[in-house]
Amino acid sequence: MLFKNLSTEAIIGLWALFACTFTALTSEVAPVGILIEMARSFHIPEGKAGLAVSAFALMVTLGAVPLTILTAHVDRKRLMLLSLSGYVVSNLVVAMAPTFGLLCVGRLIGGVAHALLMSIVSAYAARLVPPSMTGRAISFVYGGTSLGAILGVPGTAAVGHLASWRVAMYIMTGLAVVLTLCIAFFLPPVSSTVHVKESLPNIVSRKVMRTFLIVVAVDAVFFFAHNLLYTYVTPLLLAHGLPDGALSIALLLTGALSILGLWGAGQIVDRRPAAGMLASGMAMLVGMGLMYGHILPGWSSVGAVGLWCIGYSAIIPFVMSGAIRARATRADVAGAAINAASNAGILLGSAAGGVVLTHYGFAVLTPMAIVVALCGILIAFFSTSAFPHVLHPSEHDT
Numbered sequence: 001m002l003f004k005n006l007s008t009e010a011i012i013g014l015w016a017l018f019a020c021t022f023t024a025l026t027s028e029v030a031p032v033g034i035l036i037e038m039a040r041s042f043h044i045p046e047g048k049a050g051l052a053v054s055a056f057a058l059m060v061t062l063g064a065v066p067l068t069i070l071t072a073h074v075d076r077k078r079l080m081l082l083s084l085s086g087y088v089v090s091n092l093v094v095a096m097a098p099t100f101g102l103l104c105v106g107r108l109i110g111g112v113a114h115a116l117l118m119s120i121v122s123a124y125a126a127r128l129v130p131p132s133m134t135g136r137a138i139s140f141v142y143g144g145t146s147l148g149a150i151l152g153v154p155g156t157a158a159v160g161h162l163a164s165w166r167v168a169m170y171i172m173t174g175l176a177v178v179l180t181l182c183i184a185f186f187l188p189p190v191s192s193t194v195h196v197k198e199s200l201p202n203i204v205s206r207k208v209m210r211t212f213l214i215v216v217a218v219d220a221v222f223f224f225a226h227n228l229l230y231t232y233v234t235p236l237l238l239a240h241g242l243p244d245g246a247l248s249i250a251l252l253l254t255g256a257l258s259i260l261g262l263w264g265a266g267q268i269v270d271r272r273p274a275a276g277m278l279a280s281g282m283a284m285l286v287g288m289g290l291m292y293g294h295i296l297p298g299w300s301s302v303g304a305v306g307l308w309c310i311g312y313s314a315i316i317p318f319v320m321s322g323a324i325r326a327r328a329t330r331a332d333v334a335g336a337a338i339n340a341a342s343n344a345g346i347l348l349g350s351a352a353g354g355v356v357l358t359h360y361g362f363a364v365l366t367p368m369a370i371v372v373a374l375c376g377i378l379i380a381f382f383s384t385s386a387f388p389h390v391l392h393p394s395e396h397d398t
Contacts, residue, residue: 231349
């Protein structure tokens with residue numbers, strides 16, 4: 001059990017970081033749940049509305065690594081508070097935006113905040129626990145992302161359906177304000193004493209860098225595959241016959257199922273990374289495959305999306321712990337690289353998915369996502385240096 005041998009301060013810290021990833025995930029992908037309402041409000045196609053996701057991801061992709069390096073000497077807790085304040089501003093601008101262009105500006109602000117927060121949160125968690133518990137700590141902290149999928153995204157979808165998408169974003173603003181205050185009081189401070197040269201990747205060992213880059217590449221591929229299709233999951237479910245009024249419930253169920261992925265990953269992430277990556281990728285692949293055509297109608301398709309989300313959520317701890325374990329750079333810079341790669345996948349996936357959906361529909365978009373996911377599985381499975389079959393205790397030691 002993760003908390004059994006940890007101090008009270010470490011436990012409080014992990015729960016605080018859990019709350020941070022919940023807010024971060026919900027803020028990032030809130031447009032997925034209210035995509036249709038946003039598109040109708042601005043009189044634009046759903047594919048173009050997906051740019052609200054792309055704008056956010058763009059800033060994370062460009063800013064994650066540089067910002068993490070430039071802020072290497074800044075107190076970690078101060079950075080967390082600064083990042084959360086950025087979410088407050090971002091969500092408020094989005095809620096008040098009179099035009100879609102200004103809405104995207106608000107999303108760009110959120111992307112900068114996300115670039116900082118999600119780059120340091122895994123390293124922060126790793127600093128709170130012994131090295132042998134790093135993977136489990138990251139799995140727990142990233143459980144906040146699944147809770148965001150369980151409550152946040154369906155919640156914004158429900159509010160958007162019953163009231164308006166703007167009300168949903170005002171609620172997100174209030175949530176970010178409350179969390180910022182909680183973090184100020186309850187998150188244990190972690191100082192940063194690194195030197196600038198330690199911020200840069202170690203290029204002395206080609207093997208180490210190759211392993212690190214493989215992990216980053218696998219992460220980008222899976223995020224690209226997921227977001228090609230999941231950005232447009234609401235119109236996808238409608239296309240499978242799900243009633244419009246049931247969308248928020250469907251997203252709630254798929255989010256609830258995704259927590260199983262993180263739980264399962266936590267059981268083996270520190271022991272059998274290769275098997276975990278294979279199982280996660282296959283769950284994602286099968287779930288996507290069942291969404292092709294009209295194999296499963298109505299509520300049956302929700303189960304397929306749930307299986308797909310279980311696999312997707314399970315991948316996150318494996319790539320995060322794999323990047324840190326490679327020791328090519330500091331833990332927070334490794335987290336920044338994974339964060340940047342993830343959002344490159346989100347950016348390209350949501351943008352490409354919007355174009356394909358607009359011109360060719362799900363008949364082409366769904367198989368495209370399946371093929372990309374299969375590529376991710378094959379790269380991970382044959383890269384034993386990045387994802388070993390068995391991890392021995394000595395491999396956790398720093």
